[in-house]
Amino acid sequence: MRIISHRTVVICSGLFACTLMVYLALMVLSSDIQESQRRYAHNTITLNQTVIYDSLQALDDLEKLDINDCSETSLTKMRQTVYLSSFIRDVGLLQNDLLVCTSVGGVLAEPVTLDKPSFTSALGYDIWLNQQLVIFDFLHSGVVIRRGNFNVVIDSSTFAPLEYGDNQWELVSNRTSKDVHLAGTQGIYKDTNSPIYEEVTDNYHYFHRCSENFDFCIALSLYNYTLFKNKTWFLVISILFSLAFGVLASIFSETLFKRHNSNSSRIRRGLRKQYFYYQIQPLVDLKTKRVIGGEVLARFKDPLGELYPDQFIHEISALKLSWPFTLLMIKNALSDLQASGAIQKDCKISFNIFPNDVENNNISELKHLPEVKNFSGNITLEITEDLKLDSLVAIENINNVIKQGFEVAIDDFGTGYSNLAQLKSFRCQYLKIDKSFVFDLEAGSIRSSLVPHMVDIAHKSDLKVIAEGIENIMQSKVLEDLGVEYGQGWMFGKPMSVEKFIEAYQRTNKPDEGSSPKPL
Numbered sequence: 001m002r003i004i005s006h007r008t009v010v011i012c013s014g015l016f017a018c019t020l021m022v023y024l025a026l027m028v029l030s031s032d033i034q035e036s037q038r039r040y041a042h043n044t045i046t047l048n049q050t051v052i053y054d055s056l057q058a059l060d061d062l063e064k065l066d067i068n069d070c071s072e073t074s075l076t077k078m079r080q081t082v083y084l085s086s087f088i089r090d091v092g093l094l095q096n097d098l099l100v101c102t103s104v105g106g107v108l109a110e111p112v113t114l115d116k117p118s119f120t121s122a123l124g125y126d127i128w129l130n131q132q133l134v135i136f137d138f139l140h141s142g143v144v145i146r147r148g149n150f151n152v153v154i155d156s157s158t159f160a161p162l163e164y165g166d167n168q169w170e171l172v173s174n175r176t177s178k179d180v181h182l183a184g185t186q187g188i189y190k191d192t193n194s195p196i197y198e199e200v201t202d203n204y205h206y207f208h209r210c211s212e213n214f215d216f217c218i219a220l221s222l223y224n225y226t227l228f229k230n231k232t233w234f235l236v237i238s239i240l241f242s243l244a245f246g247v248l249a250s251i252f253s254e255t256l257f258k259r260h261n262s263n264s265s266r267i268r269r270g271l272r273k274q275y276f277y278y279q280i281q282p283l284v285d286l287k288t289k290r291v292i293g294g295e296v297l298a299r300f301k302d303p304l305g306e307l308y309p310d311q312f313i314h315e316i317s318a319l320k321l322s323w324p325f326t327l328l329m330i331k332n333a334l335s336d337l338q339a340s341g342a343i344q345k346d347c348k349i350s351f352n353i354f355p356n357d358v359e360n361n362n363i364s365e366l367k368h369l370p371e372v373k374n375f376s377g378n379i380t381l382e383i384t385e386d387l388k389l390d391s392l393v394a395i396e397n398i399n400n401v402i403k404q405g406f407e408v409a410i411d412d413f414g415t416g417y418s419n420l421a422q423l424k425s426f427r428c429q430y431l432k433i434d435k436s437f438v439f440d441l442e443a444g445s446i447r448s449s450l451v452p453h454m455v456d457i458a459h460k461s462d463l464k465v466i467a468e469g470i471e472n473i474m475q476s477k478v479l480e481d482l483g484v485e486y487g488q489g490w491m492f493g494k495p496m497s498v499e500k501f502i503e504a505y506q507r508t509n510k511p512d513e514g515s516s517p518k519p520l
């Protein structure tokens with residue numbers, strides 16, 4: 001499996017977070033535009049409907065007032081209409097399609113013929129847009145609405161957009177099959193046969209809405225590039241914020257990555273996902289050179305690579321995972337060895353036990369394990385040197401497992417708390433001389449001169465001696481001559497797979513080859 005590099009993950013997560021934030025900022029901006037377009041359109045439709053409704057109401061009322069001429073009474077009534085309306089600026093009376101008088105101008109000197117209306121509504125009124133009208137001597141741009149014998153004049157600005165921001169807009173009448181441009185920028189409105197229509201593309205935001213009661217629509221369109229022009233501050237802040245977020249994401253992913261790749265995380269995962277495995281280092285009878293058993297040693301390999309025992313043993317202890325870890329080693333090794341069918345009654349398989357699991361008596365559980373019950377050989381527990389062997393609880397727990405049939409070896413003897421005087425407290429079977437003493441044998445150091453003394457005391461305490469770290473014949477010979485019973489070391493074999501161990505065990509235990517073992 002290819003492992004993605006640390007740097008790649010950190011850079012990618014930073015870029016991803018930055019892009020995501022820019023995307024979110026654009027989404028926020030886009031939804032803000034859509035929202036404002038909807039609001040603008042709604043306001044326009046509402047206002048225009050109100051104006052037209054008010055105008056039609058005024059025209060209806062005028063019809064009911066029975067005004068047939070341009071008398072002062074009629075003009076007063078027409079003026080009252082102007083006064084009562086919020087939008088109407090002027091009211092005109094028509095006779096035979098000619099405008100004869102208005103509320104502002106009074107009786108016209110010449111009746112005025114009206115042009116063709118801009119459009120005729122289905123609701124029975126005509127409308128003239130953008131008419132240039134003189135009212136009270138002022139020129140106005142007005143919208144004229146006519147129904148029956150009256151027309152009303154409304155300021156064009158009343159219909160003009162309220163507030164459209166950067167949008168381009170168009171007001172159309174959709175009464176006929178062909179839409180009629182009323183105001184704004186011609187060509188904005190898209191005829192979609194839909195009263196409400198929204199479209200967002202890479203280039204623009206478009207929205208139109210048609211009146212439910214009257215026949216006109218307002219269309220709004222905003223080109224996205226105008227945003228970059230007009231909302232530069234927003235975009236700059238968004239980009240700066242996105243960059244900052246990207247950097248934070250990188251730092252966060254780096255922290256996660258480090259945590260994920262830390263030894264403690266790898267160890268926890270390793271226990272769940274079976275990244276731990278074991279190897280067995282042969283234990284040899286120094287006289288006959290037969291393999292009489294082996295020490296089970298843990299190994300670790302996950303997709304990130306290997307960890308060495310020196311890297312994980314202390315960490316396992318610190319994580320308080322020593323017992324599940326030891327159980328895993330014991331169960332796996334014993335079931336594999338038993339499954340091979342090669343293990344004889346006197347085969348000694350040893351396991352390293354954490355001091356903590358001795359002190360809190362986890363070791364008492366071992367006898368209940370099916371793998372232990374079914375195992376046909378001997379199980380030795382190696383109690384590591386950093387256990388305080390003078391602890392009464394530890395001594396009692398060790399003696400209890402010995403009573404249950406396990407053998408116990410004092411490991412790394414000479415390097416830690418353990419000392420010769422304490423040996424008598426135990427009924428253990430083996431003393432394992434630490435490899436550092438064996439390495440020194442050739443040099444004849446003061447340290448190595450302790451070895452005969454250790455062997456002597458061990459034998460006086462009824463313990464058999466195992467020397468570890470034997471790498472050559474000279475060391476093996478010296479130890480054999482000192483009366484050391486068993487040896488372990490690279491000379492006899494490095495830690496190996498269970499298959500190779502079984503093969504070495506069977507080969508050196510064949511009755512005819514036992515006296516001349518081959519190096520492993």
Ligand SMILES: Nc1nc2c(ncn2[C@@H]2O[C@H](COP(=O)(O)O[C@H]3[C@@H](O)[C@H](n4cnc5c(=O)[nH]c(N)nc54)O[C@@H]3COP(=O)(O)O)[C@@H](O)[C@H]2O)c(=O)[nH]1
Pocket residue numbers: 281295296297298299309310313329351352353354411412435468469470471488489490491495
């Ligand atoms: N509680 C547990 N401790 C464990 C377990 N598996 C290993 N360990 C302990 O980790 C320490 C390092 O172990 P490792 O790297 O496996 O080294 C062992 C041998 O490979 C090494 N050895 C054996 N012979 C030689 C030799 O000739 N030369 C040489 N340079 N090294 C040699 O010695 C280690 C065995 O030590 P010991 O256990 O003291 O017999 C080590 O302290 C292991 O105990 C585990 O499952 N549980």
